[in-house]
Amino acid sequence: MTPENARRLLNAYVDGELDAASMMELEAQIRESPALQQEFESLSVLQNLVQSRGRRFDAPSHLASRVFAALPEAQPVGTSKAVPGWWRPLAIGTSMAAVALLLWSIVPTLDRLGPGAGPREEVLAAHVRSLMADHLTDLTSAERHTVKPWLSSRLDFAPPVEDLASEGFALVGGRLDYLDGRPVAALVYRYRQHIINVFVWPSSKNQEVSVQTWALRGYNILRFDSRGMSFWAVSDLNPEDLQKLANLLQRAAK
Secondary structure, rough: OHHHHHHHHHHHOOOOOOOOOHHHHHHHHHHHOOOHHHHHHHHHHHHHHHHHOOOOOOOOHHHHHHHHOOOOOOOOOOOOOOOOOOOHHHHHHHHHHHHHHHHHHHHHHHOOOOOOOHHHHHHEEEEEEEEHHOOOOEOOOOHHHHHHHHHHHOOOOOOOOOOOOHHHHHEEEEEEEOOOOEEOOOOEEEOOOEHHHHEEEEOOOOOOEEEEEEOOOEEEEEEEEEEEEEEEEOOOOOOHHHHHHHHHHHHOOO
């Protein structure tokens, strides 16, 4: 990454919009360049000021009516009957309610999580982010002997990678992610039409932890520790099949 490219990526980095690989590369550049570090600190200060002192204003209720009134009338081909005027405010209100509901359900998941956020929130946010950003994998391969060395060469640990296609869980590939304050491996599996993210990183406690499960915002999450590694799986897959994947990974880890 050239200094010029690094400078262009600073805004995206401050806003938390970079993938894990670009984030780590840029952080290395920032550490080595006093100029980049100063620019990063300035952007961070500006962001904090906007978030803490910025003011928001609600649009006046009549704004939507004025906007629609300024638009030219349009009739669909073959339609002779005009849309009643009373329908517009109702349609606007319904649309705004739908958008508000969507934002209410998704934004908390995608917001940058503070240090107090639990691992469940972090892995769920990473899973949803990978689906919405169309960034499931950094390396797409069904070969464990291709995925494992690729991840191991970019992390400070060697994540276990299993080929479970014979059990219905097809390996799609892997990517780097950033969870629990550190880079982690994300293994991507597909079960029928369901995508499963399995996040793996070294366990802070060198002991076995049995499978724990949660349901959160329409997704199922499970975790267990084995062989000094923490495994976190998240998907919209039903709990029984996600448990089956956990059993297979536990068996392979022994």
